[in-house]
Amino acid sequence: MQLNILAWRSLSRNRRRTLITGFSIAFGIFLAVTFTGSGDYSYTSMIDTGAMMGQGHVSVAAAGYNARPALSRWLPDPGPAMEAARGQAGVSGVYPRIMGQGMFAAGARNVGAVFLAVDPAREHAGHNFFVRSIVEGELFAEGDGRGAVIGAGMAEKLNLRPGKKVILTVTDRDGQLTSELFRVSGIFRTGDRAADSGFVLLPLDRVRRTLGYGSGGVTFVAVYLDDQRSANGVARELTRGLVSRQDVEVLTWRETQPDLSGLIAVDRLFNYLLQLLVGMIIAAGILNTMLMSVLERRRELGIMMALGMTPAQIVRLVLIESFWLGCLGVAMGIVLTAPWFHYMSQTGIDLSRLIGEEYSAGGVLVDPVMKMRLYRESGAAILAAVFMLTLAAAVYPAFRAGGIMPVDVIKEK
Incomplete structure (x- = not known):
C-alpha cells in the first residue's frame, strides 16, 4: 500500500510528462483498436461472403x-x-x-x-x-x-x-x-x-x-x-x-477458398507488424519517461535506501509506477476510443468512391463500407499487450534505480 502511494506521488510530481505519456498509450490503444477492429470486421465479412458463395x-x-x-x-x-x-x-x-x-x-x-x-x-x-x-x-x-x-x-x-x-x-x-x-x-x-x-x-x-x-x-x-x-x-x-x-x-x-485464406493471412501479418511498430514507439516513450523520472530522483531514491528500503523494494516501486501509468493510459484510451469505435461499428466510412462498388479480393466481393467489430479475445489481447509493454519498458529503469549506491548519490548536489 505504501509503495502505491509513493508511486502516485511520483507520477503526480510531473503531471505534464505523465499526461503526455498517458496520452501516447491512449493513442496506441486507439490505433490498435482501429487496426484490429477493422481487421476483425473485414475478415469476418469476407469469410462469410465467401461461404455464402456456395461451400x-x-x-x-x-x-x-x-x-x-x-x-x-x-x-x-x-x-x-x-x-x-x-x-x-x-x-x-x-x-x-x-x-x-x-x-x-x-x-x-x-x-x-x-x-x-x-x-x-x-x-x-x-x-x-x-x-x-x-x-x-x-x-x-x-x-x-x-x-x-x-x-x-x-x-x-x-x-x-x-x-x-x-x-x-x-x-x-x-x-x-x-x-x-x-x-x-x-x-x-x-x-x-x-x-x-x-x-x-x-x-x-x-x-x-x-x-x-x-x-x-x-x-x-x-x-x-x-x-x-x-x-x-x-x-x-x-x-x-x-x-x-x-x-x-x-x-x-481455408481449404475450399485458399486464395482468400492466403490473402487474410498476409494482411493479418502486416497488421500485426504495424501494431508491433506502434507498440515499440510507445514503449520507447514509456522507457524515456520512467528513465527520466529515475534520473531526476536519484538522490531521493538513495535517501530512501539509506532509511531502510531495499533495492528490491525500489525496483518494485518503479514497476508499480509503470503499472499505474499503464492504467492511466488505458483509462484515457477508453475515453478517446469509445466514441470512435461506436461510430465505426454502427455507421462506418463509405469508401466506395475510392475503391468502387465492385472491388473484390481473394475471389470475394469486399464491403466498400469500412466498419469495426472487436472480439473479446482481441480486446483482451490489446489490454494485455499494453500492460506488458508498459512493464517491459520499465524494467531497465527499475533495475537502474535498484542499483543506486546511497553513499554516492547522497553526496550529489
Missing part, C-alpha cells in the same frame, strides 16, 4: 473433390453427414449442394459457367449470396423443375431475361456429355463481374437427374456457422463423427 464455412465433400472438383466425385448418400452437422453447436444451416462447370447456350451464343444446384425449399437468403442478390424475377420454386437463376452479366451476354430458355451441356458422373433445358426464372446482380458473368443457380433434383446422381447424390454438404471462428472445431468434430466414412473429407473455408 459454407465447413464443407463435407466427396473424397478428392476439393483437390480436383470433377462431377465424377460425388456423395450418393449425404444424410449421415447432414445429421452429424446439424448436431454440432453453433451450426446455423446445413445444405446439400452440387457444384460443377458446364456450357450454357441460348440461340447461337454460349458461355462457360459454374453452376450451383440448390434445393429451393431449404435455401435461405442469409446463407446464399446469389439468392439475396436477385434483382429481377425470383428463385425457382420446384427442386425438380427447370428454373434457373443467372447473373446479370450472363443475361447480357446471352441476351436472356426471365422466361427465356437456356441449355446446359455438362459431363455427367460417367464422363458422358449430356444436355438439359432450363428456363430463366430470375437474374441476380452481386456487383462482382466474375460472379455475375459466370455463375448460375439450378434446381437440385433436376441436376441430380441430369448427372445420374439418383435421388440423393451431391458433391458436398455446405455447413454454415453462427461464428466463422468455430470452423476448425466443428470440422474436427465432424471428422471424428464421420471417421468410418472413407468416401468423404471435411474441409474448412
